[in-house]
Amino acid sequence: MFTSNPFADITVFLPPHVMQTYIGLMIFAVAVGTLADMLHKSSAKFFLRQWKKSKAAATRRVSGAETASLAVRTVLKEVITSGEFCNPMRRISHLLMFYGFLTYLTTTVVMIFVYPTAATPTIWPLLWNIGAVMVLIGGYWFFFFLRVNVAKEGHSPFRLVRADLFIVSLLASVTFALIWETVQTAGNLTATQIAFGVYILFTTVLFVGVPWSKFAHMFYKPAAAFQKRVEEANGSSNLPRPADVNNIVR
Amino acid sequence: MPTFVYMTRCDGCGQCVDICPSDIMHIDKTYRRAYNIEPNFCWECYSCVKACPQHAIDVRGYADFAPLGHSVRVLREEEKGSISWKIKYRDGRVKEFTFPIRTTPWGSIQSPSDYAVPDANALGSVMLAHEPEALKVKTLPTLPPKKKV
Numbered sequence: 280m281f282t283s284n285p286f287a288d289i290t291v292f293l294p295p296h297v298m299q300t301y302i303g304l305m306i307f308a309v310a311v312g313t314l315a316d317m318l319h320k321s322s323a324k325f326f327l328r329q330w331k332k333s334k335a336a337a338t339r340r341v342s343g344a345e346t347a348s349l350a351v352r353t354v355l356k357e358v359i360t361s362g363e364f365c366n367p368m369r370r371i372s373h374l375l376m377f378y379g380f381l382t383y384l385t386t387t388v389v390m391i392f393v394y395p396t397a398a399t400p401t402i403w404p405l406l407w408n409i410g411a412v413m414v415l416i417g418g419y420w421f422f423f424f425l426r427v428n429v430a431k432e433g434h435s436p437f438r439l440v441r442a443d444l445f446i447v448s449l450l451a452s453v454t455f456a457l458i459w460e461t462v463q464t465a466g467n468l469t470a471t472q473i474a475f476g477v478y479i480l481f482t483t484v485l486f487v488g489v490p491w492s493k494f495a496h497m498f499y500k501p502a503a504a505f506q507k508r509v510e511e512a513n514g515s516s517n518l519p520r521p522a523d524v525n526n527i528v529r
Numbered sequence: 530m531p532t533f534v535y536m537t538r539c540d541g542c543g544q545c546v547d548i549c550p551s552d553i554m555h556i557d558k559t560y561r562r563a564y565n566i567e568p569n570f571c572w573e574c575y576s577c578v579k580a581c582p583q584h585a586i587d588v589r590g591y592a593d594f595a596p597l598g599h600s601v602r603v604l605r606e607e608e609k610g611s612i613s614w615k616i617k618y619r620d621g622r623v624k625e626f627t628f629p630i631r632t633t634p635w636g637s638i639q640s641p642s643d644y645a646v647p648d649a650n651a652l653g654s655v656m657l658a659h660e661p662e663a664l665k666v667k668t669l670p671t672l673p674p675k676k677k678v
Contacts, residue, residue: 325537365542365582428556431543442561493560503537518584519604519613519625526610526629 312489338514379413531568
């Protein structure tokens with residue numbers, strides 16, 4: 280079950296080029312959705328304005344090499360290791376979802392485009408399943424226990440708001456992907472078609488819902504983190520300097 | 530002088546929701562970031578500004594009476610037990626202050642529930658709960674009993 284390409288088995292009712300076209304449409308939807316989101320919120324304008332303000336208020340010049348080093352540090356801390364989270368539980372959950380989703384997405388594209396038939400190296404379906412399980416562990420942990428409106432506001436985890444569009448569609452998509460894989464392995468064609476249909480429905484919501492969900496945070500959060508580092512480096516940050524005395528008596 | 534949140538910096542940790550004495554810091558339903566639901570009721574206590582680990586909360590005066598261009602920023606360093614302020618005036622002057630806020634490690638103070646439940650007879654004592662041992666002294670000075678006339 281975990282070692283066979285689930286997308287190769289659906290070719291009995293869906294030709295491979297249909298799934299390939301679907302992937303192309305989803306990539307297009309994400310690109311258009313992100314652009315629409317940026318235009319609607321004027322995020323690019325905001326960061327450009329902040330950049331100019333920071334440059335005007337700078338007390339020291341940051342060289343090109345230093346800027347590159349700040350960019351590398353932002354990638355290493357904020358992007359690759361989700362270092363901006365102060366709560367270690369949220370950081371672990373986010374890393375599970377982030378790397379799980381990347382693995383799941385990459386292997387999906389590889390299995391659909393490179394190996395559309397059953398002759399697929401075992402590693403790809405195995406990685407697809409591992410990625411899906413990582414998303415589900417991190418995602419359900421976040422959904423039921425770590426979501427700030429649940430953990431801090433005391434709301435029921437089942438009280439859904441628009442901010443939940445991304446996490447709910449992601450969890451539903453990945454959950455139904457595994458359900459579809461299971462019923463497909465069991466050999467029930469009708470159940471396979473239903474589960475696959477639901478999987479496609481939630482996957483479409485996930486990618487087409489980009490302008491209404493928080494999917495775009497993948498792009499603006501690193502930009503904000505980089506901006507903060509540049510402000511600290513060029514002296515334009517309006518935060519006080521760190522104290523030079525430690526008052527804690529140990 | 531209500532608080533506001535820089536949405537790009539907020540990571541939705543909810544520490545401001547926990548600490549706000551006026552219960553006006555809540556979580557936005559669209560972006561899951563903190564926001565001030567009722568600026569008129571803000572006490573300007575700076576609790577959320579100090580507690581925010583991302584320095585995403587700021588305070589601004591109403592434009593009709595507060596001078597524009599000023600800023601009051603704060604940095605709480607738990608590991609150093611200090612709090613620093615940077616005051617920027619409208620004419621460009623900047624003043625910075627640092628104050629000690631505690632000498633014991635952050636999180637080391639016991640909460641009331643960590644202590645044993647006091648005996649009912651303690652109600653007759655002039656001491657407060659867990660005094661004097663919680664104050665780390667042997668005895669506390671007390672007034673001599675009143676002389677009977």
